[in-house]
Structures are given as structure tokens and as C-alpha cells.
Amino acid sequence: MQESTPLTWEEVARVYGRKIYNFAYRLTGNPDDAHDLVQEVLLRVRRGLANYQPGSFEGWLWRITRNAFLDEIRKKKRRPTAPLPDEVDRWGLAKTESADEIYDRINLGDDIQKALLELPIEFREAVILCDVVGLSYEEIAQAASVPIGTVRSRIHRGRKMMRESLS
Amino acid sequence: MTHPSELISAYLDGELVGDEQSQLMQHLGGCGKCSAELDDMQRVRSAVRSLPILELPEGLISEADPVVVPLRRNRGVWVGAAAAVVALVIAVAALVTPPPSAVSVDDLSSRFGARVSLDPAFGPAKIVVPEIAVITE
Numbered sequence: 318m319q320e321s322t323p324l325t326w327e328e329v330a331r332v333y334g335r336k337i338y339n340f341a342y343r344l345t346g347n348p349d350d351a352h353d354l355v356q357e358v359l360l361r362v363r364r365g366l367a368n369y370q371p372g373s374f375e376g377w378l379w380r381i382t383r384n385a386f387l388d389e390i391r392k393k394k395r396r397p398t399a400p401l402p403d404e405v406d407r408w409g410l411a412k413t414e415s416a417d418e419i420y421d422r423i424n425l426g427d428d429i430q431k432a433l434l435e436l437p438i439e440f441r442e443a444v445i446l447c448d449v450v451g452l453s454y455e456e457i458a459q460a461a462s463v464p465i466g467t468v469r470s471r472i473h474r475g476r477k478m479m480r481e482s483l484s
Numbered sequence: 485m486t487h488p489s490e491l492i493s494a495y496l497d498g499e500l501v502g503d504e505q506s507q508l509m510q511h512l513g514g515c516g517k518c519s520a521e522l523d524d525m526q527r528v529r530s531a532v533r534s535l536p537i538l539e540l541p542e543g544l545i546s547e548a549d550p551v552v553v554p555l556r557r558n559r560g561v562w563v564g565a566a567a568a569v570v571a572l573v574i575a576v577a578a579l580v581t582p583p584p585s586a587v588s589v590d591d592l593s594s595r596f597g598a599r600v601s602l603d604p605a606f607g608p609a610k611i612v613v614p615e616i617a618v619i620t621e
Contacts, residue, residue, distance in 0.1 A: 330545045338540050352544060359548040429531050447497060448532040454499045473493035476528045477521075483528070 324374070326363045334359075336450055337382055343445045344386055346434045357385045375452065376459030383442055383460055390438070432482035440475030447472050487515065492522050496529055 324332070337358055341351035361381050369377065433441055439461070446452045446460060454472075458465045491508045494500050500508065512519050 330548070334545055335537070335540050338544070339538050342538055343535065348541070352541060355540075355544055356548045359545070426535060429535060433532070444532060448529060449535060454494070454497065469494050469499065470490055472497070473490045473525070476493055476525050479528050479532070480524045483531075 323369065323371075324366070326359070326366060329362050329366070329378070330359055333378060337378075340379075340382060340445055340450050341386070343430065343433055343449050344442060346430055350389075354382075354386055354389060357389070358382045361385055373456065373459050375456050379446060379450070379452065379456070379460035380462065386442075387438070428483055429479075432479040435482050436475050436478055440471045440478065443468055443471040444475040444479070487511070487518050489518065489521065492518065492525050493529070496522075496526055 334355065338351055338355050341354040341358070342348065345351050345354060358381055361384075362378065365377075365381060433445065436444065442461065443457055446457045447454070452460070454465050454468045457468045457472075461468065488504075488508055488511055491500060491504055495505060495508055512522060
């Protein structure tokens with residue numbers, strides 16, 4: 318995590334471009350939307366760097382990225398946001414077959430991407446920021462402007478939903 | 485029994501604080517359900533982390549390059565300015581050009597004739613009458 322680092326636009330693009338693209342791709346599920354999202358993020362980074370206040374650079378960067386994604390959703394309404402469930406059945410993980418059996422019989426890449434896309438956006442972004450981008454819970458909390466406890470809950474509930482999708 | 489379910493993912497991610505870890509370990513020792521959930525969460529977590537890292541599409545960064553983008557935008561500005569200048573010239577020309585006066589057929593004929601006589605390229609006026617085929621039965 319970089320702190321108080323006034324990177325140039327070129328450095329941000331070079332250092333974080335691939336991460337942003339992977340986040341965008343897993344979030345949107347297709348290369349065209351990911352391409353557009355990365356361009357929009359880099360444009361916003363360029364505008365934002367002039368006024369960047371020293372702090373958690375990654376928190377700032379990922380906040381820009383997720384906001385760009387949410388704005389795109391609002392504008393295009395391509396992918397309606399699924400509402401957060403009021404309550405998740407925490408103990409509904411009835412195991413009818415072993416986890417090894419499940420993961421042996423599925424095509425991991427496609428099925429995992431599909432399971433990610435089925436998650437509510439708030440859960441999806443938390444899981445992707447954690448497991449794809451590699452952010453800490455604190456960084457995810459800064460990016461999403463929510464308490465760490467909410468991040469913890471979203472990640473766990475998101476993984477449980479994925480487990481249900483993949484079974 | 486209270487199941488500290490949400491501690492499981494945080495444990496896997498190394499995000500437990502204080503005595504949460506010992507609390508979870510103690511619970512897992514006596515709870516098969518949470519132990520099974522720990523296994524499930526571990527597998528889902530590993531699966532997402534095993535997704536391939538994608539390379540940036542070629543040219544994506546340069547397309548968003550601030551050095552290039554303004555040029556593209558300026559090109560649009562220049563095209564617009566040029567179009568505005570052309571429109572202005574046309575408008576001024578229309579204003580300063582007097583409207584055509586009434587011209588008689590004779591006047592047109594004399595003008596045309598003068599041109600023919602002055603322009604050697606036209607040469608003498610010549611009327612070509614095509615031969616008419618006569619069809620006989």
C-alpha cells in the first residue's frame with residue numbers, strides 16, 4: 318500500500334493499469350465493458366491527481382474505480398443492481414456432496430466468473446477487491462466508504478453465495 | 485450455540501483482531517458445521533484467487549493517454565472552427581453580391597454570342613444535323 322505518494326498519471330497507468338483492468342473485467346464480466354471502465358478510471362485519475370490529498374493512494378484509486386463502475390451502471394442500466402438481501406441464511410450450507418467433488422466437476426474459470434456476476438454488486442466488489450486485487454479489509458473499507466465490519470460481512474456472505482452457486 | 489460465522493472469512497484473510505482468533509479456534513474445535521464452512525470458504529477463496537491474471541489489452545493505456553486525448557479533442561475544435569469560417573464567408577458573399585437583374589432573352593443571346601466569338605476554344609458555331617435513316621419496307 319502506497320501512502321502519500323504523488324504519482325504521475327503515467328506511473329499510475331503503468332503500475333495499476335493491469336490491476337484496474339482485472340478488477341474491471343471480473344466486475345463486469347466482459348472485455349468491452351472492462352476496457353471502457355479502465356479508460357474512464359484513468360481519465361478520472363488524471364483529473365483527480367491535481368487535487369489528490371496525501372493519504373491512502375489505493376483507497377483513493379479504488380474509490381474512483383468503483384464509483385466509475387457504479388456511475389456506468391446508473392447511466393447505462395445494463396446490469397440492474399440486485400438489492401442486498403435482508404438476511405442471508407447463514408446455516409443453509411447443506412452439504413450433499415463434498416467440496417472436492419464439487420470443484421472437481423466444474424470448469425473453474427467460467428463458473429467462478431459466473432458466480433461472481435450473480436453476486437449483488439456490493440458483495441461482488443468486496444470479494445474481487447479482496448481476492449483478485451489483494452486489498453486489505455481496511456483498504457476495501459476506504460474504497461467503499463463503509464466500516465470494516467461491513468466489509469467483513471460482505472466478503473463472507475459473498476463467498477457463501479458463491480459456494481451455493483457453484484454447488 | 486452462537487456460530488461466529490463471519491469470523492471464518494476474516495480468519496482466512498488474516499483479518500481477525502484481538503482475541504477473535506482464539507475464540508474462533510475454540511469454537512471450531514467443537515462445531516462440525518463451522519468446520520465444514522471453513523473448508524467451503526477456503527475453497528471458494530482459493531478458486532477466486534486462482535482466476536488467471538489478465539494482461540492489459542494492447543493500446544488501452546495509450547488510448548487514455550492525456551497527451552493523446554487532448555489532441556483528438558483539439559482536432560474536433562479545429563474542424564468546427566473551419567466550418568464556422570466557411571459558413572461566415574458564404575454568408576458575407578451572399579450579402580455583398582447584388583441580386584441578379586432581369587435579363588432578356590436577347591441579352592442572353594448577345595452575351596453567349598460574344599463569348600463564342602471571343603473564346604477560340606469554341607470555334608465557329610457549327611450545327612450538326614444527324615443523318616436520318618430511312619426505313620423502307
